[in-house]
Amino acid sequence: MCGQNMLDIEGLVLRRGRRLLARRIDLRVDRGAFAYIVGPNGSGKSTLLRVLAGFGRPEEGVIRWSGRTIGEWGGAYRGEVAFLGHLEGIKPMLTPEENLAYRRLLVGPTGWRVPTPSPFFDASALPDLPCQRLSAGQRRRVSLACLEHSAAPLWLLDEPLTSLDHDGVAALGGLLARHLMAGGTAVVASHQPLPPTLVPATVLELGTKR
Numbered sequence: 001m002c003g004q005n006m007l008d009i010e011g012l013v014l015r016r017g018r019r020l021l022a023r024r025i026d027l028r029v030d031r032g033a034f035a036y037i038v039g040p041n042g043s044g045k046s047t048l049l050r051v052l053a054g055f056g057r058p059e060e061g062v063i064r065w066s067g068r069t070i071g072e073w074g075g076a077y078r079g080e081v082a083f084l085g086h087l088e089g090i091k092p093m094l095t096p097e098e099n100l101a102y103r104r105l106l107v108g109p110t111g112w113r114v115p116t117p118s119p120f121f122d123a124s125a126l127p128d129l130p131c132q133r134l135s136a137g138q139r140r141r142v143s144l145a146c147l148e149h150s151a152a153p154l155w156l157l158d159e160p161l162t163s164l165d166h167d168g169v170a171a172l173g174g175l176l177a178r179h180l181m182a183g184g185t186a187v188v189a190s191h192q193p194l195p196p197t198l199v200p201a202t203v204l205e206l207g208t209k210r
Contacts, residue, residue, distance in 0.1 A: 004066050005153045005185050007052070012061030014044050014051065015202035022206055025061065034079035034176065034186035036194065043188040043207030046086070049156045051158035053083040054188060066156060079111055084160055088143040092132035094122035096142045099131060103146045113151045120171040120178075121145040128130060130198055134161035144168075146196075148175055155186040161194075173197050 012025035023043030029035045036063030037045050050056050054077055055068055063070050070077050081087075090099045098124050103125060104112045123145040131139050140163045147155070155176075161169055176186060188194070 006064075006066060007035075007149070007154065007185055007187070008064040009208065010062045010064075011054075012048075012051070014047050015059045016044070016047055018164070020044055023193075025204070027204055029185050029187065029201060031183050031185060034181050034188055036200035036203045037189035037206065038203060039206035045206055046158050047122060047137060047189060048206070049083070049158045049189055053081050053156050054078065055083075062158075070123060071144055079107070080158060082147055082150040082153045083156045084143060084147055085158045086162070088131075088139045088163060090092060090131050090139065090142050090146070093130050095128050096126040096134075096138075096145065097128070099123070099142055100145060100149065103149070107150065111151050112149055115178075119145065119147050119148050120175045137168060139204050140164055141168060144172060144175065153184050155184060155188075157188045157190075158192055158193075160188065161190055161192045169195060174200040 007027070007029040009025055012087040014021040014025070029037060037048060039045055047056070051058050051102060058111060065073065065077065065080060075078070091102060121141050121144040123142060126138055126141060127134065131142055134142070144160070152162070157176075160172055164172060176188070176198060179186060188200075194200075
């Protein structure tokens with residue numbers, strides 16, 4: 001299918017309340033590539049990712065995924081996207097393994113996969129405790145374990161390096177590289193520098209005059 005796993009954004013205008021965040025965003029991210037979103041706090045990085053995930057609507061503009069607008073996808077678009085935000089998105093009362101089991105129930109068999117080779121983020125290696133008793137870095141690893149099992153072709157990652165140590169950052173680099181090599185697509189926003197092995201197809205800087 002023409003345009004498979006390609007993200008195409010045309011003339012996107014973003015606002016937060018009455019504040020104009022971005023006047024026009026034109027961005028194309030092909031299969032097997034990722035876009036890197038940079039900019040100061042409040043410049044609209046998180047807003048952009050949430051709009052791309054379908055959690056909000058742009059003021060103007062069109063978002064196409066695999067040749068179809070989000071509206072044309074309807075509810076099926078949810079299965080195409082894996083979103084990792086500032087919050088871990090995990091259940092604090094559940095253990096790491098229980099969180100993975102719960103996420104598997106949510107996405108269903110078609111949205112879940114077993115990483116091959118062995119996973120970068122192994123939930124079974126974390127303490128068998130409720131996630132609310134884990135450190136921030138351990139909770140982030142649970143979130144990334146859920147992401148690693150996702151079969152969604154489009155990954156939207158907002159500050160994914162938060163709370164990770166050096167080994168965790170390297171593992172995330174390997175995880176994202178594996179996703180791209182498999183034909184996935186990603187949009188990543190981060191204040192922290194990405195591992196040098198990751199080279200974005202494009203860099204979009206928000207918060208500047210366009």
